Amino acid sequence: MPDGVGIELAEQFSSARQQKETGELGMWVFLLTELMLFSTLFVSALILRMLHPGAVTAAALHLKMWIGGLNTAVLITSSFFMSLAIELSRAGRTSPMRLCMVVTAGLGVLFLCLKGYEYYRDYAEHMTPFFAWRPYGLLGDPASRLFVDLYYVITSLHAVHLTIGIGLVMTMQHLARAPGFLSRHANRIAITGLYWHFIDLIWIIVYPTLYVLNR
Amino acid sequence: MSELVLRDAPPPVATIGRPETYLNDGQTIRSWLFTTDHKRIGVLYLISITFFFIIGAIAAGLIRLALVVPDGSILTNDIYNKLFTLHGVIMVWFFLVPSIPNVLGNFLLPIMIGAKDVAFPRLNLLSWYIFMGAAVFELFVLIAGGVDTGWTFYTPLSTIYSNSWVIPAVLGVIVVGFSSILTGVNFITTVHTMRAPGMTWFRMPLFVWSMYATSLILVLATPVLTMAMVLLFYERAFGIGVFDPGAGGDPVMFQHLFWFYSHPVVYVMVLPGMGVMSELVTAFAYKRVFGYTFIAYSSMAIAAIGFFVWGHHMFFNGISEYSGMSFSLLSFAVAVPSAIKVYNWAATIHKGEIRLATPMLYAMGWIALFVVGGITGLFLASLGIDAHVHDTYFVVAHFHYIMVGATVLAFLGGIHYWWPKITGKMYPEFWGRVSALFMFVGFNMTFAPQFVLGYLGMPRRYHTYPPQFQFLNILSSAGATVLAAAYLFPLAYLLWSIRYGRDAPPNPWDARGLEWTIPSPPPPHNFEEVPVVDFEPYDYPNRIPEA
Numbered sequence: 194m195p196d197g198v199g200i201e202l203a204e205q206f207s208s209a210r211q212q213k214e215t216g217e218l219g220m221w222v223f224l225l226t227e228l229m230l231f232s233t234l235f236v237s238a239l240i241l242r243m244l245h246p247g248a249v250t251a252a253a254l255h256l257k258m259w260i261g262g263l264n265t266a267v268l269i270t271s272s273f274f275m276s277l278a279i280e281l282s283r284a285g286r287t288s289p290m291r292l293c294m295v296v297t298a299g300l301g302v303l304f305l306c307l308k309g310y311e312y313y314r315d316y317a318e319h320m321t322p323f324f325a326w327r328p329y330g331l332l333g334d335p336a337s338r339l340f341v342d343l344y345y346v347i348t349s350l351h352a353v354h355l356t357i358g359i360g361l362v363m364t365m366q367h368l369a370r371a372p373g374f375l376s377r378h379a380n381r382i383a384i385t386g387l388y389w390h391f392i393d394l395i396w397i398i399v400y401p402t403l404y405v406l407n408r
Numbered sequence: 409m410s411e412l413v414l415r416d417a418p419p420p421v422a423t424i425g426r427p428e429t430y431l432n433d434g435q436t437i438r439s440w441l442f443t444t445d446h447k448r449i450g451v452l453y454l455i456s457i458t459f460f461f462i463i464g465a466i467a468a469g470l471i472r473l474a475l476v477v478p479d480g481s482i483l484t485n486d487i488y489n490k491l492f493t494l495h496g497v498i499m500v501w502f503f504l505v506p507s508i509p510n511v512l513g514n515f516l517l518p519i520m521i522g523a524k525d526v527a528f529p530r531l532n533l534l535s536w537y538i539f540m541g542a543a544v545f546e547l548f549v550l551i552a553g554g555v556d557t558g559w560t561f562y563t564p565l566s567t568i569y570s571n572s573w574v575i576p577a578v579l580g581v582i583v584v585g586f587s588s589i590l591t592g593v594n595f596i597t598t599v600h601t602m603r604a605p606g607m608t609w610f611r612m613p614l615f616v617w618s619m620y621a622t623s624l625i626l627v628l629a630t631p632v633l634t635m636a637m638v639l640l641f642y643e644r645a646f647g648i649g650v651f652d653p654g655a656g657g658d659p660v661m662f663q664h665l666f667w668f669y670s671h672p673v674v675y676v677m678v679l680p681g682m683g684v685m686s687e688l689v690t691a692f693a694y695k696r697v698f699g700y701t702f703i704a705y706s707s708m709a710i711a712a713i714g715f716f717v718w719g720h721h722m723f724f725n726g727i728s729e730y731s732g733m734s735f736s737l738l739s740f741a742v743a744v745p746s747a748i749k750v751y752n753w754a755a756t757i758h759k760g761e762i763r764l765a766t767p768m769l770y771a772m773g774w775i776a777l778f779v780v781g782g783i784t785g786l787f788l789a790s791l792g793i794d795a796h797v798h799d800t801y802f803v804v805a806h807f808h809y810i811m812v813g814a815t816v817l818a819f820l821g822g823i824h825y826w827w828p829k830i831t832g833k834m835y836p837e838f839w840g841r842v843s844a845l846f847m848f849v850g851f852n853m854t855f856a857p858q859f860v861l862g863y864l865g866m867p868r869r870y871h872t873y874p875p876q877f878q879f880l881n882i883l884s885s886a887g888a889t890v891l892a893a894a895y896l897f898p899l900a901y902l903l904w905s906i907r908y909g910r911d912a913p914p915n916p917w918d919a920r921g922l923e924w925t926i927p928s929p930p931p932p933h934n935f936e937e938v939p940v941v942d943f944e945p946y947d948y949p950n951r952i953p954e955a
Contacts, residue, residue, distance in 0.1 A: 205525035205602070207938055214600040215527045224595045226631045231664060233635035237650055245656050323646050335649075336656025342648040346639075 248334035253407030271300035282382035438853035444529035450515030467495035489556035498561025508680030522604025546580030592626030606941035618683025623860025633669035657873025667718035680817030692768035695758025739789035766840030770821030781809025828912030843897035
């Protein structure tokens with residue numbers, strides 16, 4: 194490792210290498226549970242599609258495919274900047290690394306803004322079946338309501354994860370201001386990156402499952 | 409326990425020459441509540457789950473009391489339903505799932521692989537706080553309001569028809585899941601990266617293998633339950649009817665998701681027990697374990713196959729004939745690795761230098777009860793027989809043989825075996841043997857009649873029954889009182905031993921394994937220096953006893 198990059202040993206470990214591997218493996222295992230969490234929802238959505246193909250397609254045609262597509266591009270770009278930040282952290286270059294992380298988080302915020310605009314458009318089109326006081330726009334088969342509800346459940350859970358991710362990335366880049374941060378906690382950037390890439394990956398599954406597959 | 413916590417710090421002079429242990433390394437309540445020492449967290453879990461076990465056991469006692477009379481005149485229907493839900497929820501999520509992993513696993517896993525602590529000590533403490541938060545909340549919900557759906561929360565009863573406190577109860581179950589997940593993440597990472605030099609995978613004690621398999625299940629299955637419960641919550645609270653056929657959903661899907669978690673979690677309850685068994689049997693047969701690799705791999709096989717058998721809870725819920733047959737076949741397949749273990753333990757005991765100390769008595773009781781529980785499981789996995797006995801007391805008896813017979817006996821056997829290590833004190837051997845005997849007799853008296861009742865057609869969850877079933881029900885209730893005595897004995901004499909027991913040597917059983925190479929109780933960081941493992945597991949001398 195270059196100068197100024199390293200890990201401050203916690204007392205339960207006997208080497209920096211062990212500590213680094215442990216941190217990364219721990220995050221991987223945690224992400225495995227997250228994957229199972231989202232998989233339950235994906236399976237629910239797919240089963241609904243098998244049970245009621247007509248109603249699901251009718252509802253899915255009202256999803257804003259171009260916003261979803263744009264958001265996919267935004268998140269993939271953000272992952273690129275996160276990868277760049279990880280590479281820079283390994284090289285010990287704090288300032289450009291922090292810049293990349295700010296860009297990453299900024300793209301995350303852009304995603305949330307686009308998603309918010311999409312929710313607003315959905316609301317304007319009366320696609321909010323869970324509001325009892327607002328008439329639902331797509332009448333007919335009740336399964337279309339359920340599909341739209343599931344769309345909110347899945348995308349909002351993803352948005353919660355993304356918000357946590359933005360908080361994590363911003364916190365890390367803030368902590369990295371301290372002199373010598375990378376010489377003590379270089380591994381934390383890579384671990385944060387793993388989580389960020391994972392949220393990106395989940396969206397890459399959400400987008401086809403909800404938007405593309407049902408057309 | 410609390411005596412140790414509350415006792416004043418001794419004057420400085422008295423500490424000279426006294427070995428530093430994890431117990432006297434700080435004696436304030438604060439030093440316990442903010443500890444990151446895996447051993448202290450194990451002890452915190454021991455105290456907490458004992459409390460919740462007592463609550464769940466009292467509920468069970470009241471259920472058995474109500475069933476003494478056939479007309480249901482002792483408790484109202486409503487109270488009865490709430491009691492068996494409380495019993496199920498508390499026992500499953502707040503006792504059985506955390507019992508062996510979080511108490512013995514926390515205490516022993518790092519020591520057994522030669523580590524100073526688990527991989528993420530603070531996460532470990534957080535897991536306990538999440539557990540306690542969820543547990544206290546759940547207990548309040550179940551006692552103040554009550555839930556009448558049973559621990560399975562089946563829809564549409566839980567979403568439409570029940571008027572009880574389903575929503576908060578579901579939230580408590582969701583939160584306690586995070587505690588399981590954090591423990592699972594911690595253990596998997598610990599086993600992968602924290603092993604001492606020379607501690608290869610196939611030198612790990614079999615208890616560690618079983619904890620590893622258990623953690624895989626916790627990590628992969630728990631989030632599915634979390635999401636099923638979240639969807640149930642949405643349906644009840646906001647009418648998002650994923651499980652409501654009127655809204656285009658499917659109630660059977662709830663059962664699929666629920667059992668996708670809850671069947672693997674049965675193995676979360678029994679695999680740690682199997683791990684404890686491997687330790688007890690080898691130590692008290694004083695012999696190398698027979699077929700080490702087979703036992704290790706069978707733990708992994710049980711964890712893996714366990715994910716593909718959930719449908720056997722749903723044979724008569726409208727799943728297709730072919731999925732019924734597949735799930736039946738796969739359920740039979742799980743019996744293979746389970747049987748491998750039992751045969752291996754039997755072969756280990758064969759021609760060993762057997763010592764019938766308390767832990768061994770528990771272990772032998774375990775084998776007997778597990779074999780009965782396992783074989784009746786095969787009855788239930790057969791489509792034809794299940795048509796006759798599903799949803800009867802036969803099922804209740806079967807899973808109590810596994811969960812109480814296997815898990816609780818292994819837990820108590822393990823607690824006795826490692827008690828000298830945990831507390832540094834010996835328990836009174838005579839009372840240990842008496843309670844092990846009471847346990848075996850009381851358990852069989854309680855649950856064996858239920859096999860008969862179920863076969864004769866008494867359904868589960870009912871509060872009233874035909875008068876001709878009364879004799880067997882009274883027998884079962886009488887057995888429950890014996891069982892209660894068998895639980896109270898250890899509670900009394902183990903607490904007694906903390907103060908009055910004689911000091912334990914580092915290795916009172918002359919057993920093998922890293923945990924017996926360090927003082928009892930262990931020092932705060934387990935090992936003076938990182939141990940180098942240059943020996944095989946269970947390297948007992950394998951002497952042939954004289955004929």
